[in-house]
Amino acid sequence: MEKDKQTAPTIIGLSPNVVKTKELINHVADTGLNIIICGESGVGKEVVAQNLYHRSPRKGKPFVKINCAALPEGLLESELFGFEQGAFTGAERRKRGKFELAHGGVLLLDEIGDMSLSLQAKLLHVLQSGEFSRLGSEKELKTDTWILAATNHELEEDIKNEKFREDLYYRLNIIKIYLSPLRERPEDIPVLIDYYLKKYSPRFRNNSLNPDYSLIEKLQEYHWPGNVRELQNVLKRILVLGNWEEIVDELTRSTYAKNDSTSDKASSKEPSVVSDILNSADGPLQNLESFSLKDIKRRALNRVEKEAISYVLDRTDWNRSKAAKILKISYKTLLYKISDLKIVPPKKF
Amino acid sequence: MEGVEMNKSYKLLIIDDNKETLSMLHAFFSKKNYEVVSSLSGLDGLKLFESEKKGFDLVITDLVMPNISGVAVISIIKKKNPDTPVIAITGWGEHPEALASEAKADLILSKPLQLDELEVSILDLLSIKK
Numbered sequence: 001m002e003k004d005k006q007t008a009p010t011i012i013g014l015s016p017n018v019v020k021t022k023e024l025i026n027h028v029a030d031t032g033l034n035i036i037i038c039g040e041s042g043v044g045k046e047v048v049a050q051n052l053y054h055r056s057p058r059k060g061k062p063f064v065k066i067n068c069a070a071l072p073e074g075l076l077e078s079e080l081f082g083f084e085q086g087a088f089t090g091a092e093r094r095k096r097g098k099f100e101l102a103h104g105g106v107l108l109l110d111e112i113g114d115m116s117l118s119l120q121a122k123l124l125h126v127l128q129s130g131e132f133s134r135l136g137s138e139k140e141l142k143t144d145t146w147i148l149a150a151t152n153h154e155l156e157e158d159i160k161n162e163k164f165r166e167d168l169y170y171r172l173n174i175i176k177i178y179l180s181p182l183r184e185r186p187e188d189i190p191v192l193i194d195y196y197l198k199k200y201s202p203r204f205r206n207n208s209l210n211p212d213y214s215l216i217e218k219l220q221e222y223h224w225p226g227n228v229r230e231l232q233n234v235l236k237r238i239l240v241l242g243n244w245e246e247i248v249d250e251l252t253r254s255t256y257a258k259n260d261s262t263s264d265k266a267s268s269k270e271p272s273v274v275s276d277i278l279n280s281a282d283g284p285l286q287n288l289e290s291f292s293l294k295d296i297k298r299r300a301l302n303r304v305e306k307e308a309i310s311y312v313l314d315r316t317d318w319n320r321s322k323a324a325k326i327l328k329i330s331y332k333t334l335l336y337k338i339s340d341l342k343i344v345p346p347k348k349f
Numbered sequence: 350m351e352g353v354e355m356n357k358s359y360k361l362l363i364i365d366d367n368k369e370t371l372s373m374l375h376a377f378f379s380k381k382n383y384e385v386v387s388s389l390s391g392l393d394g395l396k397l398f399e400s401e402k403k404g405f406d407l408v409i410t411d412l413v414m415p416n417i418s419g420v421a422v423i424s425i426i427k428k429k430n431p432d433t434p435v436i437a438i439t440g441w442g443e444h445p446e447a448l449a450s451e452a453k454a455d456l457i458l459s460k461p462l463q464l465d466e467l468e469v470s471i472l473d474l475l476s477i478k479k
Binding site for chain 1: 416
């Protein structure tokens with residue numbers, strides 16, 4: 001996704017879900033019909049959006065993305081529709097919104113399930129009429145934008161709970177592309193590993209870095225809460241550390257350790273951060289070359305953060321809003337950390 | 350050529366993700382001497398529509414289906430072949446119905462279907478087409 005805009009990132013895999021996704025993309029990319037792309041975080045929803053764009057007649061026109069979860073409501077509204085000078089305090093000059101910027105091209109509304117109901121109503125109006133106005137202006141502007149929406153929510157559930165408008169859902173859900181979580185398509189894991197190893201490190205085109213079959217099997221059994229993005233991160237770490245066993249063990253161990261620990265402090269049984277890192281550096285000497293203080297620091301910090309967050313979560317019985325308050329971080333940051341640091345709730349939750 | 354077509358049976362494409370509805374419609378229209386091609390998904394239905402060289406006389410599609418909805422099917426068919434009449438059938442609320450008429454469905458019917466009435470509507474649409 002960080003790639004240049006000239007080519008679409010490749011969709012990797014041979015599972016029925018990936019094959020069907022590619023087929024759908026090829027079939028609908030030229031229709032300009034609204035599309036919802038669903039799936040858990042890290043499965044590659046944006047990659048699908050980029051592929052749709054690159055296969056559409058709108059290729060070369062703007063591809064604009066906005067994350068509806070990252071901004072507070074008022075700010076999201078002004079980002080989407082823009083504003084006139086003096087529309088509100090601080091609006092010192094006119095600003096164009098994403099709908100204007102995406103005119104003729106594609107607007108990807110990421111995390112649409114997190115959009116507030118009042119903004120959903122405004123979005124629905126734009127989708128129905130093809131018109132919108134900047135904040136502080138009554139002039140309706142025409143927009144010709146292909147709307148792609150992505151979400152990790154079950155929108156049907158959100159509709160039942162009155163968190164998502166049914167009429168907006170139907171308008172967006174003209175076409176739906178669902179990406180399965182990685183744990184449901186383990187047959188994609190070897191192909192993904194092969195692809196990303198070659199991509200990240202052309203030096204390793206020889207087979208010396210390729211893992212044993214038994215390690216691949218372990219990775220196929222792992223539940224990948226962070227999906228393909230997590231797999232990418234794991235592979236990047238393997239390229240730095242050059243040690244498959246170490247990292248695969250760490251992944252599987254953290255799952256088991258956290259599943260076993262309820263109130264007793266499993267973390268105290270684990271070696272200290274320093275010895276852990278030193279141990280991992282203690283392996284074959286050539287791996288030391290790939291070590292850096294920066295990397296050790298990051299690993300140490302992750303470890304400390306993970307322990308601190310797990311501790312607070314245990315103490316709050318996994319009440320995540322309470323835990324976020326105690327830690328003095330936002331709820332969203334906490335959720336991100338839980339998934340990024342692979343903190344797993346004890347079985348009883 | 351017209352004379353030949355008079356004797357020829359009409360060719361229908363029916364798309365519905367509900368097996369029972371689909372086989373019911375298939376059986377009904379086959380019995381009435383229509384040539385019926387049916388599909389359980391929007392994507393397969395579109396593929397059939399595109400690969401059929403001689404084209405279909407009329408398309409019947411369900412509206413609420415996974416992946417490619419009936420609304421998408423109607424839009425894509427009407428874009429490629431505006432003269433092909435399309436009937437939308439739905440068992441849901443009014444939202445997809447509004448979208449179906451925006452997508453230029455020729456007729457929208459709600460389930461449960463009265464098959465005889467459906468056939469009358471089909472013949473109406475086919476006669477308008479002629």
